[in-house]
Every structure is written in C-alpha cells, then in structure tokens.
Amino acid sequence: MKKPTVSKLASVGLASMLLLAGCSDSSKTSNNSGDGEKDNGKTEISWLNILHTASPPTDTIINELEKKTNTEIKFSWIPDASKEERINTALASDSLADIVTLTILENSSVRNSLKSGMFWNIEDYLDEFPNLKAIPEEMLKSASTEGKLYGVPFQKDLARNGVVLRKDWLDKLGLEVPKTTEELMEVAKAFTENDPDGNGKNDTTGFMDRSDLIYGVFKTVSSYYGTPNTWEVDSKGEFVPEFETDGYIKTMDYMKKLYDNGWINKDFAVTAKIDQQQNFAQGKGGIYVGALFDAKNLETMAAGIQDNMELALVNDMTSESNSERAIWSGGNGIGGLLAFPRSEVKDEQELKKLLKFVNDLIDTENYTLMTYGIEGTHYKLNDEGAYEIINQDLWQQEVQPFASSRPNETGYNLKDPNPIKAEADEKIAENAEYAVMNPAVPLESPTFTTQGSELQKIITDATYQYILGDISLADFKKAVKNWNDQGGKTIKEEYEEAYKATN
Known part of the structure; x- marks a missing residue:
C-alpha cells in the first residue's frame, strides 16, 4: 500500500495536490516493510475521503482510531462541494489511495471505473470479517455493479422519512394525530382555516413544502399511495417507472387538491429547504414531510420564536387505496462504497488488512468515537x-468531520439526549421493516447514465405543471410518452436485460 506524502491533518489544498500529483512510491520510508506494514506492526493506510465540514479534523480522533485499529492513517480530504469533479480527476489520472470513498455511484466515471476492474471485487472475502459478514444480502446486492461488489457499502438507514406535525396545534383544534392521507388532508385544512396559533389572523397553512419531489412531500405521500420506489418490476419482468402507475397519479391529485385549496404554501414549487424549515419554525405552517430527524433541527430553529412548539412524529401512515404500510428507501440504504484500487492495493494480503480495518471501524466502540468523540472530553453519559x-x-x-466516514450508521441503539431526536431514531429504525426498494439501484443502463437527468426533467416539469393546474392529465400522459420516445423506452429495456442477467 502506497504512502501518500500528506500529513494526518491533510488540508483541502493538499488533497487537491494529491489528486493532481498522485501517490508516489518514493514517499515510502525506510521503516516500511514493503507490504503496507511498518516494523512496529502497524498497518499504514491512506484514505481519499470526503469532507462535509468547513475544515478537516485535528488529529485527536485519528490518534484514537489508530490505537484501536493498530494502524497509521493518512487522510486526504476532498470537499463535498467539489467531490464529483475531484473524484473524476482522481479516477482519470489513477491518483488514488488505499481506500477511496465513492459516494456518487450513478456517476458515469465512477461506474465505468468499477466495471473496468480498477477496484478489487471483495465479495469472496467478507465472510472472514464478522461485521462485514453481517451486512444484509439485499444491501450487498444493491451496492453491486453488474453483479459484482467493488467495495464495502456505506450502510445508511433504509428509510428516514415521515411526517412531522404541530402537536400543540392539533390539541388546540381538538384533532387527533392523523394516520391516513385523508386525515392528514383534513388536518392541513384545519391548520390553514381554523387559526391554530390563536392570533386571530389568517396567517398559517397546513403543509410547508419545498421544491423537491423526492425529499419533500411528494415522494413520501406517494409511498402511502403504494407507488413503487422509482421503478417496479412487474410479473413479466418488465420495468415500470413510478410515474406510469396509479399511485403516482393519485399523489399528483392529492397535491393538486392541497394547492387548489391553499392548504400548502403557494410557493412550494420554488421554495428552498432552508426557507421551508425557517417558515415552519416561525409558525407559518404545521405539517413538515421529510427526514424524521429534521424534527430536532426544527425545534432548534424555533427556539425564541415558537418556544411552546410541540411536535408529533408519524411513520405509520397509509391511504384509502393502500392499507399496507410502505415508505420509500433512499438508495436502498447504500451511501456509497469504500473501494480499494488495484493500483494501490497490490495483493490479497494488503486487501485483507484494509478489510480488517473497515471491519474494525464498524465496532460499536469505534462508531461511538467517530460519532460522539471521547468520553469526558467531547461527551458524557447523562443519568x-x-x-x-x-x-x-x-x-x-x-x-x-468523521460523521460521513462511518461505514455503518445503523443498529447501534445509542440514545440521544434530545427526546425528539431519540424518537425520530426509533421511528426511522421501525421504517426498515416497511422500506420499499428501488430494483434499478444495482443495475446498469447506459442510456440512463447519459440521458437520465435530462429525461427526468420532462417528468418533473410535467408533474409540477399538473399540480399547479397548468396542464391536464392528458397532457401529463403526453409528457410520459415523450419521455419514452426520447430514450425512456430504451432505459426500460436496458434495465430489464441487466435485471435478468443478475437475477
């Protein structure tokens, strides 16, 4: 394993230099035994990783991780805002590290590098490591490319979304916590028309949404109507996109009714997430649909503005047309891969040392270290x-800064001191049983890779236009036909072929 010429506290600038210059064998020091292990028995590991904070971490946690995993770790950090460009550059120039964090698996450069054999196929080695062996089979399948596993998947919660409501407004209006989409609409009406904040003004709305058909109201409500998660495979093995199903149409009708009656913010189609959250925190709306853990942030934002705000979290909603609980899964619980390039990891011996390191990171002790830090320094256990x-x-x-470096974020049962966050964690864990997967996640469609975003814009625009009353259902179906004619039909066929080849 090559040792890059960067310090533990690698700056963003040095990360850029690493990508341009690569990792040179000349940087190996005399006490390196040549197989990635120093004379002191510690394994040297270089890690090209993504940074989601303004600056890299100091060495405090790295030093503790090194002690616990018997390693010496050299991080090279890439800012999240430029990760796609930087990773593309690194892949093209083969300027990599022992471990490479790949988070945008649908990126064409990433997919092509995985298929080209640039990275080790690790599926035959997982059984040797208890934490890696415990990764669910469905998750391994979703993380695969053309049926092969080119890295350890980042394990995320399968389904995080649900409904957050103003419980204090429900109580004031004598309403129960809704359990169906119909009841939820009645609450939206009441929150808009019945002065839930008691100020005598017509200044509240039901839903407070944003311009996002995936992470806002639309896709979660669509789950409650039984809509598949992006794609479904029918009894003939044919791929059907979500927007060609009845559930999708019913969701559009639901949203249109909300909009027509003013029970959702009129500017939702152009509202940013931060504005949506601030409006909710300021008491302008009473229903928020999104990640359940956002409830904690909403409470924090409301401090000093809506100090009496009380929230209710709902994760078991259904509809009149679908009595079965269901909630869409983001990426099938896959947040990317920890991949091992063959140019840096020369043989199975080196690969197994790296896999052991990743396996060790999943231990509860190391997860706690990367999440909360050191007891007595960063956190304490309360009563x-x-x-x-x-x-x-x-x-x-x-x-x-290490939050996005944890190979697994689920199943630890560590209690958060914030009651609403603790409740959100519990409900997100419950969601896993009802999560609806996207069958296309591990599959390859060249047409989707090159045209998918452009084609999706046809559907996104038509969906908004229908909800806002600018087009009819017949016009929406014309847009779907347009999607098919311009490449969608080919995407279906490519996914079907890939599905048959791997199932």
Whole structure:
C-alpha cells in the first residue's frame, strides 16, 4: 500500500495536490516493510475521503482510531462541494489511495471505473470479517455493479422519512394525530382555516413544502399511495417507472387538491429547504414531510420564536387505496462504497488488512468515537444513559468531520439526549421493516447514465405543471410518452436485460 506524502491533518489544498500529483512510491520510508506494514506492526493506510465540514479534523480522533485499529492513517480530504469533479480527476489520472470513498455511484466515471476492474471485487472475502459478514444480502446486492461488489457499502438507514406535525396545534383544534392521507388532508385544512396559533389572523397553512419531489412531500405521500420506489418490476419482468402507475397519479391529485385549496404554501414549487424549515419554525405552517430527524433541527430553529412548539412524529401512515404500510428507501440504504484500487492495493494480503480495518471501524466502540468523540472530553453519559455533548465547539472541530466516514450508521441503539431526536431514531429504525426498494439501484443502463437527468426533467416539469393546474392529465400522459420516445423506452429495456442477467 502506497504512502501518500500528506500529513494526518491533510488540508483541502493538499488533497487537491494529491489528486493532481498522485501517490508516489518514493514517499515510502525506510521503516516500511514493503507490504503496507511498518516494523512496529502497524498497518499504514491512506484514505481519499470526503469532507462535509468547513475544515478537516485535528488529529485527536485519528490518534484514537489508530490505537484501536493498530494502524497509521493518512487522510486526504476532498470537499463535498467539489467531490464529483475531484473524484473524476482522481479516477482519470489513477491518483488514488488505499481506500477511496465513492459516494456518487450513478456517476458515469465512477461506474465505468468499477466495471473496468480498477477496484478489487471483495465479495469472496467478507465472510472472514464478522461485521462485514453481517451486512444484509439485499444491501450487498444493491451496492453491486453488474453483479459484482467493488467495495464495502456505506450502510445508511433504509428509510428516514415521515411526517412531522404541530402537536400543540392539533390539541388546540381538538384533532387527533392523523394516520391516513385523508386525515392528514383534513388536518392541513384545519391548520390553514381554523387559526391554530390563536392570533386571530389568517396567517398559517397546513403543509410547508419545498421544491423537491423526492425529499419533500411528494415522494413520501406517494409511498402511502403504494407507488413503487422509482421503478417496479412487474410479473413479466418488465420495468415500470413510478410515474406510469396509479399511485403516482393519485399523489399528483392529492397535491393538486392541497394547492387548489391553499392548504400548502403557494410557493412550494420554488421554495428552498432552508426557507421551508425557517417558515415552519416561525409558525407559518404545521405539517413538515421529510427526514424524521429534521424534527430536532426544527425545534432548534424555533427556539425564541415558537418556544411552546410541540411536535408529533408519524411513520405509520397509509391511504384509502393502500392499507399496507410502505415508505420509500433512499438508495436502498447504500451511501456509497469504500473501494480499494488495484493500483494501490497490490495483493490479497494488503486487501485483507484494509478489510480488517473497515471491519474494525464498524465496532460499536469505534462508531461511538467517530460519532460522539471521547468520553469526558467531547461527551458524557447523562443519568438516562444518553450521549450528551459537553463541548460543542470542540466536538464540531474534532469529531463532526468523521460523521460521513462511518461505514455503518445503523443498529447501534445509542440514545440521544434530545427526546425528539431519540424518537425520530426509533421511528426511522421501525421504517426498515416497511422500506420499499428501488430494483434499478444495482443495475446498469447506459442510456440512463447519459440521458437520465435530462429525461427526468420532462417528468418533473410535467408533474409540477399538473399540480399547479397548468396542464391536464392528458397532457401529463403526453409528457410520459415523450419521455419514452426520447430514450425512456430504451432505459426500460436496458434495465430489464441487466435485471435478468443478475437475477
């Protein structure tokens, strides 16, 4: 395993230099035994990783991880905002590291590099490592490319979304927590028309949404109507896109009724997420649909503005046309891959050392370290056994940057001291049983890779136009035909062929 010429506290600038210059064998030091292991028995590991914070972490947590995993780790950080460009450059120039974090698996350069054999196929080695062996088979399948697993998948919660409501508004209006889409619409009406904040003004609305058909109201409500998650495979093995199903049409009708009656913010189609959340926190709306853990952020934003705000979380909603619980899964729980390039990892011996390192990172002790930090320094266990941050600034500087580096984020049952966050965690875990997968996630469609985003715009635009009353259902179906004619039909056929080849 090559040792890149960067320090533990690699700056963003040095990460850029690494991508341009590559990792040179000349950087190996005399105490390196030649197989990635130093004379002291520690394994040297270089990791090209994504940074989601403003600056890289200090060495505090890295030093602890090194002790616990018997390694010496050299991080090279790529800013999240430029990750696609930087990873593309690294792949094209073969300027990589022992471990490469790949998060945009649908990127054509990433997919082509995986298919080309640039990275190790690790599926035959997982059984040797208990934490890797425990990764669910469905998740491994979703993380595969053309039936082969070219890295350890980042394991995320299968389904995070649900409904967040103003419980104090429900109580004031004498309403129960809704359990169906019909009841939810009645609540939206009441929150809009019945002065739930009691200020005598007509200044509230039901739903507070944003311009996002995936992470906003639309896709989650669509789950409640039984709509497939992006694609479904019918009894003939044919691929059907979600917008060609009855559930999708019913969701559009639902949203259109909300819009026509003013029970959703009129500007939802052009509202940014931060504005949506701020409007909710300011008491302008009473229903928020999105990730359930957003409830904690909404409470924080409302401090000093809506101090009496009380929230209810709902994850078991159904509809009159679909009595079965269902919630769409984002990426089938896959947040990317930890991949091992053959140019850096020369043989099975080196690969197994890296796999052991990733396996060790999944241990509860190391997950806790990368999530909360060091007990007594960054956090304490309160009387309820919850992990309470005691130095927020230090935690943000030394611990928070590692949040996106954890190979697994599920199943640890570590209690959050914030009650609404703890409840959200529980309901997100419950969602897993009802998660609806996207069968196309592990499949290859060259047409989708090159034209998918452009074609999706046809459907997105037509969906908004229908909801806003600018086009009829017949016009929407014309847009779907246009999607098929311009390449959608080919995407279906390519997915069908890929599906048959891997199932």
